[in-house]
Amino acid sequence: MAVLNGKLTRGDLNRVFARLLYVQATIHRRGMQNLGVLHALDAAAPRLSDQPATLLARHAEHFNTNPNAVPLVVGGVLRIEEEGDRGGPASITRFKQACASALAAAADVFFGGGLKPLALTLACVFAIYRFFPGLVAVLILYNAALISVRYRGLSFGYARGWGLIDSFTSPRVQRALVLIRMGAALAGGLLAGVICASANRQGTVVFVPTLIIAVVAWFAVRRGFSASRLALALFPVAWLMAMILQ
Amino acid sequence: MHDALIIAIIAAVLALDDRAGWGSLLAEPVFSGTLVGLATGETAAGMSVGLVLQLVWLSIGAARGSRRPNVVVGGVVAAGVMCLGVREGADEARLAACAVFLGLVAGEAGNWTSAVTGRWRERWIEGFKLPADAAAASRRLLAYSAGSALYVGLVDGIVVLVGVPAAQRAAALLTGRLGDGARGVELWSLALPGLALAVMAHAFATRNLFRFGLVGVLLAVVVTWLF
Numbered sequence: 065m066a067v068l069n070g071k072l073t074r075g076d077l078n079r080v081f082a083r084l085l086y087v088q089a090t091i092h093r094r095g096m097q098n099l100g101v102l103h104a105l106d107a108a109a110p111r112l113s114d115q116p117a118t119l120l121a122r123h124a125e126h127f128n129t130n131p132n133a134v135p136l137v138v139g140g141v142l143r144i145e146e147e148g149d150r151g152g153p154a155s156i157t158r159f160k161q162a163c164a165s166a167l168a169a170a171a172d173v174f175f176g177g178g179l180k181p182l183a184l185t186l187a188c189v190f191a192i193y194r195f196f197p198g199l200v201a202v203l204i205l206y207n208a209a210l211i212s213v214r215y216r217g218l219s220f221g222y223a224r225g226w227g228l229i230d231s232f233t234s235p236r237v238q239r240a241l242v243l244i245r246m247g248a249a250l251a252g253g254l255l256a257g258v259i260c261a262s263a264n265r266q267g268t269v270v271f272v273p274t275l276i277i278a279v280v281a282w283f284a285v286r287r288g289f290s291a292s293r294l295a296l297a298l299f300p301v302a303w304l305m306a307m308i309l310q
Numbered sequence: 311m312h313d314a315l316i317i318a319i320i321a322a323v324l325a326l327d328d329r330a331g332w333g334s335l336l337a338e339p340v341f342s343g344t345l346v347g348l349a350t351g352e353t354a355a356g357m358s359v360g361l362v363l364q365l366v367w368l369s370i371g372a373a374r375g376s377r378r379p380n381v382v383v384g385g386v387v388a389a390g391v392m393c394l395g396v397r398e399g400a401d402e403a404r405l406a407a408c409a410v411f412l413g414l415v416a417g418e419a420g421n422w423t424s425a426v427t428g429r430w431r432e433r434w435i436e437g438f439k440l441p442a443d444a445a446a447a448s449r450r451l452l453a454y455s456a457g458s459a460l461y462v463g464l465v466d467g468i469v470v471l472v473g474v475p476a477a478q479r480a481a482a483l484l485t486g487r488l489g490d491g492a493r494g495v496e497l498w499s500l501a502l503p504g505l506a507l508a509v510m511a512h513a514f515a516t517r518n519l520f521r522f523g524l525v526g527v528l529l530a531v532v533v534t535w536l537f
């Protein structure tokens with residue numbers, strides 16, 4: 065964990081962190097996460113400035129990124145504010161915009177496209193085998209990863225300040241994104257294999273229709289149909305078929 | 311009514327976590343179903359319904375830009391119908407298919423309700439003015455954060471409180487009083503694994519990821535064949 069060498073203590077950062085856990089609470093279309101960020105900054109503002117309300121007013125503009133990346137940006141903002149917004153190549157608003165857009169894309173891929181599907185597919189595999197401790201383990205590990213990324217992100221951002229922007233271009237970030245996506249794909253394949261094996265055990269009468277439905281549904285989902293609505297649409301079809309078969 | 315109230319409180323807490331908190335995964339159907347099962351004493355039943363809903367909803371992530379159904383309302387209503395029905399001695403296979411169907415409907419209805427009630431919340435939040443005084447600013451920010459989070463939880467809690475008894479009646483109608491047509495519910499449930507496979511293939515549809523998915527499939531097939 066990054067060593068703190070500024071005005072803020074570990075306790076101050078902990079307070080900011082606790083508020084950042086609920087950054088999505090006040091999300092809205094016009095300002096997106098701006099009130100959540102303001103609420104978090106408010107926990108440290110009196111330590112950083114003699115006029116905390118003025119400091120907050122500087123950050124009331126629109127702000128939007130992946131919620132898991134917000135602590136990183138807020139950490140950087142705290143450092144820049146502590147240094148009096150001096151020595152940077154641009155304004156603090158520009159810093160926030162640059163960080164927010166770069167991190168939104170990376171964090172969406174990492175969390176939304178990698179870590180979350182990985183955790184959920186593993187949870188599904190455990191649920192298929194009714195392995196309750198496995199479900200609990202997935203929940204604990206996922207939350208430990210999520211919370212530690214957020215907490216370390218806040219400390220890292222606070223340690224780096226303007227230097228935060230350089231860290232996005234690191235090849236390690238790209239490698240982590242590729243690895244997590246591959247892990248999720250492997251888990252997805254595992255789940256698909258378990259479903260196929262389970263359908264196969266029930267005989268050809270179940271296995272073949274399952275594969276046919278999978279192919280047809282895949283084309284539909286690729287064309288933009290929601291899987292949920294597709295399932296709903298299949299309901300009256302199945303009902304009708306049952307009536308005809310009777 | 312007592313059970314429905316407990317289930318609604320669970321939904322409210324899960325909605326807080328999912329849409330106002332850090333998204334701990336508890337709100338995902340595979341976990342919320344298990345949680346409702348634990349609360350009603352029918353863990354296996356809740357988990358199985360949550361699992362099927364999870365498989366259907368797995369591909370619809372925020373990163374893909376599509377709007378998800380309300381997974382909290384859908385998952386909790388489905389698990390509620392299943393667990394309470396099993397406790398009353400209903401036919402499990404038929405009830406499970408009904409519960410999944412009603413969960414999907416509840417997810418869409420919950421999504422619509424969230425969108426409508428969300429507009430009122432948006433209007434309230436957009437009226438926020440930052441006071442010039444630091445103490446007043448702190449108080450107002452806290453009030454808006456807490457108020458908005460509680461509102462989200464309350465709305466989903468109320469939807470589930472109304473939704474569970476309504477879905478129970480619908481399940482009774484589908485399973486018991488429609489005669490041979492109820493066979494259609496079971497037939498429909500056979501289509502869901504196929505849908506889950508399609509969802510999985512779509513989620514990892516790039517060539518590179520597909521290779522890893524294929525390795526996973528082979529691994530699962532070999533392991534299930536061996537054991």
